[in-house]
Amino acid sequence: MAEKIQLEVVTPGGAVVSDQVDIVTAPGFGGEFGVLANHAPFLSTIKIGTLTYKKGGQETVLMVSGGFCEVSSNTITFLVEAAEKGGEIDVDRALRAKKRAEKRLAQTQQKQENINQTRAEAAMQRALARLKAAGRA
């Protein structure tokens, strides 16, 4: 695997990753997908989840929240609202967020409030993705 692909992860707060990597795996709209060097131009929305990239045998896991990704001319660009490296994630905070989301989900299901339910679900997914990224890193 001599050929590499340029990975860029950009959030509103600035670039998180800008590196030459071997492979990128990301949570796309239709499920996880992997991208190697010289991939065809591609555009997909990104769901909340974990993004994994390998560089020289070393694997890095990132938590990403919603956005989209674009592959063109051997560069893969992720435009996401938030991205955090596994090692930088505050596990306690994520656990607390998970508990909060669980509680809220239970509450909203009783009252059947749709708006709050979607929000709680998104919070839940973010918390889970953070924990997953932190656990594997």
Next chain:
Amino acid sequence: MASLKDVKTQISGVKKTSQITKAMNMVAAAKLRGAQQKMENFRPYTEKFTAAMSSLAAGMNVADFPLMQAREAKTVEIVVITSDRGLCGSFNANIMKRVQQLTRQLEGEGKQVSYVCVGKKANNALKRGGKVRKAYTDIMGTFQMFNARQIVQDLAANFLANGADEVRLVYSRFISVASQKPTDEILLPVQPLAGETAQGQKGGDYIYEPSTAEIMEVLLPLFLNVMVYHAMLEVGASEHAARMSAMDNATTACKDIIANLTKLYNKARQSGITSELMDIVGGAEALKG
């Protein structure tokens, strides 16, 4: 002429004021650096986003997306973004002037105007008119993308529910430390992006997942987020720049006042000494007898 003591207290009062304005100037300078950094960090995101949007929007039918559909604008909502705090010169007044101008123009065309205020100053200035539909205050200091998303969700929902046929954004653009310009933009319906025809051919080669229309469905609200967040960043930076120069002016004015007062003080002291001398001389004369 004012007495010595009066002038002295006045001088020390003005001195204290100048200390405050000087400190505020320095704080604003530091905050401006932070705000500019934020803008700088956000720029790559905006650029890539706009590029992707325009390649995507090429060859797409506007009528398919409710957020892009233009209706006859009978009701217009103006989103006013100002700072939460004052003491920044004519910064907020300039934005409000722009709002008033726009309102007059729109109402002259027979349109109904309502406001959404972001920042306390906008709310304070507009709430008496009773046309404020929603106000977001106390978020300008530490705003996040999250705040922009909240605002956009509400705006889009209102637009789709025919609450407003058009949504405009009034904010202050940060041009340089010395100049900030009030601007207005049309937020909704989403305007077709410039240059989309030029990139049209490129867009055709992409593999889209899901379909282009569905991606667009997701990206349009995100695009609004980007616009509003960007405007908020601009206002944030502008506010600090405006405060910086306002406080700089105030400090200079304080220095002038102090110089004048010192002159006055010296004059008063001099005349005091003179009259004392006269007394002594008079006394000595009398003793000589």
